[in-house]
Amino acid sequence: MDVRNANKDDAEQIRSVAHQSLLASYGHAFEEETLSQAVAEWYDREQVTATVSDDDAVLVVGEDDGDVVAFAESYVSEGEVSVGEIDWLHVLPDYRGEGHGTRLLREVEQRLVDEGVARIQGRVLTENEAGTTFYEDHGFSEAHDRELDIGEETFVERIYTKAIDDGPALEPRETHDGERVFVAFDEAARGSESPFVATYSDESRESRYGWMCTNDDSFDLAMDTMGRIQCNSCGNKRKATRWDASYL
Numbered sequence: 001m002d003v004r005n006a007n008k009d010d011a012e013q014i015r016s017v018a019h020q021s022l023l024a025s026y027g028h029a030f031e032e033e034t035l036s037q038a039v040a041e042w043y044d045r046e047q048v049t050a051t052v053s054d055d056d057a058v059l060v061v062g063e064d065d066g067d068v069v070a071f072a073e074s075y076v077s078e079g080e081v082s083v084g085e086i087d088w089l090h091v092l093p094d095y096r097g098e099g100h101g102t103r104l105l106r107e108v109e110q111r112l113v114d115e116g117v118a119r120i121q122g123r124v125l126t127e128n129e130a131g132t133t134f135y136e137d138h139g140f141s142e143a144h145d146r147e148l149d150i151g152e153e154t155f156v157e158r159i160y161t162k163a164i165d166d167g168p169a170l171e172p173r174e175t176h177d178g179e180r181v182f183v184a185f186d187e188a189a190r191g192s193e194s195p196f197v198a199t200y201s202d203e204s205r206e207s208r209y210g211w212m213c214t215n216d217d218s219f220d221l222a223m224d225t226m227g228r229i230q231c232n233s234c235g236n237k238r239k240a241t242r243w244d245a246s247y248l
């Protein structure tokens with residue numbers, strides 16, 4: 001399998017790979033029609049063109065004899081510490097188990113490292129047991145879970161993380177309620193104005209507190225059941241992941 005940058009002309013094949021991959025991984029949790037509608041929205045030519053043109057995006061495809069058989073979509077979240085977020089990594093079912101996913105992941109990791117990220121994050125619904133095992137087998141550690149209301153059901157999305165270097169020590173801060181927390185600038189989520197960074201109640205990162213908005217260093221945030229975040233003081237919003245925006 002050869003790996004290259006995606007282009008807008010790959011939209012149809014990317015859409016096909018996403019549909020078949022999602023059906024194989026999540027067909028037991030979602031109706032095929034639901035997944036088809038979501039993929040059509042996520043990966044039409046306009047959306048793929050926008051992603052290819054996004055300076056913060058890394059969209060690569062894996063080809064076999066000229067056909068796209070896999071792809072990975074990731075983004076760089078620029079803040080005090082840059083974080084690479086892997087949104088999707090899809091491999092056609094017939095090509096699984098042959099090391100193509102590993103080849104693609106290594107390529108994405110290298111490209112994100114070249115962009116200067118200090119940490120890489122991946123996310124997968126826990127219904128996809130092969131996906132969670134894949135991240136664990138490739139040196140990622142479980143960071144935290146979040147619940148997502150998709151349609152009329154609640155799912156758990158697991159966030160995995162891998163440190164590229166030791167990164168900065170957690171920075172102690174005080175919330176507006178006078179509570180002492182520790183800010184992890186190397187664990188970020190993309191925002192409309194500036195990243196949100198994870199906060200913990202302890203320096204060992206065992207007790208999660210929530211998030212801090214780096215646009216104004218505020219802890220006054222609102223969150224809904226879809227994991228969306230909005231800063232109440234500056235209006236910065238967490239950019240939705242595919243599942244968030246799917247309306248499944």
